[in-house]
Amino acid sequence: MSKEKQLALGIDIGGTNTAIGVVDEAGNVLIKKSIETPKHGDAARYVASMAETIRELIHDVKQLNSDINVLGIGIGAPNANYYTGNIEHAPNLSFKGVVPLVNMLKTEFPELSHIALTNDANAAAMGEMIYGGAKGMKDFVMYTLGTGVGSGIIVNGDLVYGFNGFAGECGHTMLVPGGRACGCGINGHLESYCSAGGIKRTAFELLAYYNATDSELANKSFNELTAKDVCIAAQNGDKIALEVFERTGDYLARGMADTIHHTAPEAIFLFGGPTAAGEILFEPIRRNLDKYLLPTFKGTVKIVPSQLKLGDAAIVGASALVWKEAEKN
Amino acid sequence: MSKEKQLALGIDIGGTNTAIGVVDEAGNVLIKKSIETPKHGDAARYVASMAETIRELIHDVKQLNSDINVLGIGIGAPNANYYTGNIEHAPNLSFKGVVPLVNMLKTEFPELSHIALTNDANAAAMGEMIYGGAKGMKDFVMYTLGTGVGSGIIVNGDLVYGFNGFAGECGHTMLVPGGRACGCGINGHLESYCSAGGIKRTAFELLAYYNATDSELANKSFNELTAKDVCIAAQNGDKIALEVFERTGDYLARGMADTIHHTAPEAIFLFGGPTAAGEILFEPIRRNLDKYLLPTFKGTVKIVPSQLKLGDAAIVGASALVWKEAEKN
Numbered sequence: 001m002s003k004e005k006q007l008a009l010g011i012d013i014g015g016t017n018t019a020i021g022v023v024d025e026a027g028n029v030l031i032k033k034s035i036e037t038p039k040h041g042d043a044a045r046y047v048a049s050m051a052e053t054i055r056e057l058i059h060d061v062k063q064l065n066s067d068i069n070v071l072g073i074g075i076g077a078p079n080a081n082y083y084t085g086n087i088e089h090a091p092n093l094s095f096k097g098v099v100p101l102v103n104m105l106k107t108e109f110p111e112l113s114h115i116a117l118t119n120d121a122n123a124a125a126m127g128e129m130i131y132g133g134a135k136g137m138k139d140f141v142m143y144t145l146g147t148g149v150g151s152g153i154i155v156n157g158d159l160v161y162g163f164n165g166f167a168g169e170c171g172h173t174m175l176v177p178g179g180r181a182c183g184c185g186i187n188g189h190l191e192s193y194c195s196a197g198g199i200k201r202t203a204f205e206l207l208a209y210y211n212a213t214d215s216e217l218a219n220k221s222f223n224e225l226t227a228k229d230v231c232i233a234a235q236n237g238d239k240i241a242l243e244v245f246e247r248t249g250d251y252l253a254r255g256m257a258d259t260i261h262h263t264a265p266e267a268i269f270l271f272g273g274p275t276a277a278g279e280i281l282f283e284p285i286r287r288n289l290d291k292y293l294l295p296t297f298k299g300t301v302k303i304v305p306s307q308l309k310l311g312d313a314a315i316v317g318a319s320a321l322v323w324k325e326a327e328k329n
Numbered sequence: 330m331s332k333e334k335q336l337a338l339g340i341d342i343g344g345t346n347t348a349i350g351v352v353d354e355a356g357n358v359l360i361k362k363s364i365e366t367p368k369h370g371d372a373a374r375y376v377a378s379m380a381e382t383i384r385e386l387i388h389d390v391k392q393l394n395s396d397i398n399v400l401g402i403g404i405g406a407p408n409a410n411y412y413t414g415n416i417e418h419a420p421n422l423s424f425k426g427v428v429p430l431v432n433m434l435k436t437e438f439p440e441l442s443h444i445a446l447t448n449d450a451n452a453a454a455m456g457e458m459i460y461g462g463a464k465g466m467k468d469f470v471m472y473t474l475g476t477g478v479g480s481g482i483i484v485n486g487d488l489v490y491g492f493n494g495f496a497g498e499c500g501h502t503m504l505v506p507g508g509r510a511c512g513c514g515i516n517g518h519l520e521s522y523c524s525a526g527g528i529k530r531t532a533f534e535l536l537a538y539y540n541a542t543d544s545e546l547a548n549k550s551f552n553e554l555t556a557k558d559v560c561i562a563a564q565n566g567d568k569i570a571l572e573v574f575e576r577t578g579d580y581l582a583r584g585m586a587d588t589i590h591h592t593a594p595e596a597i598f599l600f601g602g603p604t605a606a607g608e609i610l611f612e613p614i615r616r617n618l619d620k621y622l623l624p625t626f627k628g629t630v631k632i633v634p635s636q637l638k639l640g641d642a643a644i645v646g647a648s649a650l651v652w653k654e655a656e657k658n
Binding site for chain 1: 467468469482484485487489490491492493494495496497498499501502503504505506513515583586587588590591592593594595620621623624625626629630
């Protein structure tokens with residue numbers, strides 16, 4: 001048995017920045033750096049600069065403790081396909097077509113046995129299982145609330161990727177047939193009601209409906225108001241803001257019921273900015289959930305906040321892929 | 330290597346009858362018998378009579394070919410829990426509470442290594458994978474259309490049971506918020522639109538809407554009309570009946586899109602009486618599906634009829650559990 005300390009690299013590719021960190025088995029980020037996600041669309045140059053940063057980080061971490069072993073690299077990215085290791089036609093990245101990121105990194109780091117890629121929400125779910133509140137759970141779901149609503153579904157202790165590698169799009173299940181315009185072009189999806197933007201849209205609907213000139217939310221334009229403003233107003237007892245969270249909780253409960261009727265998870269974890277509202281968000285979800293569930297499921301599913309730290313979660317989640325790959329091989 | 334012929338027993342427990350058959354590895358039912366599903370609620374007597382029939386069948390099949398090996402027993406039943414091997418609080422069976430069916434059969438047949446139980450739709454999905462159109466598929470879904478709408482979800486080559494053993498209730502996902510009364514007590518579920526009864530209900534809604542006195546369907550009472558009548562009328566070109574299937578196809582497409590966005594299957598198989606309508610049902614599902622799907626999924630999922638024979642499917646599906654259990658051990 002080696003007494004080396006096992007470490008994993010986690011990479012979070014966002015539209016603007018790419019964060020790269022070295023993570024230990026407990027999910028602590030020991031050291032991290034950030035590079036720009038390029039606007040130039042040149043994948044080869046981007047991967048070269050990524051590789052350089054990775055080598056610097058490995059060098060730096062070995063200064064702290066020479067007896068370490070870097071097991072692999074896990075990457076969370078938009079439009080990532082786990083099966084192929086490619087980023088495919090990502091609308092928010094500058095790379096056109098298909099970027100074979102895993103193969104490109106394998107060429108740079110032939111000594112690393114585990115290099116894997118998945119989308120951000122899947123990485124968050126894996127992070128929750130390896131380091132967070134889902135330790136020991138074999139069936140659970142992660143909803144990530146942000147610009148969109150992402151999800152990662154764990155069945156039998158592993159991520160559901162599906163036939164084409166893109167399973168787990170709970171944000172694009174139908175919540176209100178013929179309802180709000182969703183960014184994907186289809187009306188009525190959960191994401192258009194429960195993302196950060198969806199929360200703002202509910203606030204504007206309610207201001208209009210109640211003609212609520214006295215609400216804290218009535219003094220900001222549509223482009224100024226944020227979900228965070230709604231959260232703060234709700235914490236101040238603003239009636240409109242509280243009703244926004246009441247409705248958001250009910251919307252999420254209805255969407256979660258459909259997820260529960262599909263895969264029967266032990267828990268659904270919520271991650272992302274809007275979860276800062278705490279019980280103002282969680283209480284109405286839990287209170288409304290049972291009315292949408294078959295008797296078999298009532299009261300059986302925990303609805304809980306993610307235990308990943310907001311700042312490091314994307315890196316930590318991505319790094320979790322490495323431990324899972326190591327377990328498989 | 331033994332040259333014995335491997336066989337499995339399949340048992341289908343229905344509200345009225347229990348069908349028991351001996352099935353070979355190709356999915357042929359070699360011999361079968363039926364006993365009454367008791368109204369007396371006495372599980373011990375029922376299992377004793379089931380065991381007697383199983384012994385008769387094994388005896389009879391050995392008369393045909395002495396060189397056989399019965400591997401195990403697979404059972405499909407309502408409210409069946411795969412994990413515990415129990416039938417739990419089944420509203421359509423006379424047994425109260427929890428019946429530990431697998432343990433009771435293990436006591437009767439200690440020599441059989443594989444005795445497993447699941448619900449009917451899961452058994453159908455397993456049958457499709459082992460013997461039917463899903464051979465070689467690792468990610469697919471089965472929808473069964475009948476009195477209700479059941480479903481079985483296969484991920485990574487195995488059934489999704491979920492945390493409590495009851496996953497795969499696509500019939501009880503929300504299709505029309507605040508819509509039709511569903512048998513489960515929650516309004517608007519897919520089942521209330523797409524089961525055999527749902528098809529009849531759509532026919533009555535359309536008769537009323539169009540005041541369609543000249544439709545073939547206008548001469549039968551609500552209690553007389555069946556989904557089969559609607560199917561025959563559609564095949565005769567009856568406009569109301571054709572619109573019923575147009576709408577049913579659209580409803581199913583919407584429900585299936587939610588399923589696809591969860592688990593990204595390669596195919597969705599449809600099983601049950603209403604599938605006899607053939608392309609009258611399948612064409613509108615396929616035509617409508619893409620409008621509910623994210624670009625990544627458009628045109629990628631096959632919507633196809635089950636290849637299990639309607640008469641024997643329940644026995645054959647249940648028997649498929651045995652081969653799967655044998656593979657696991």
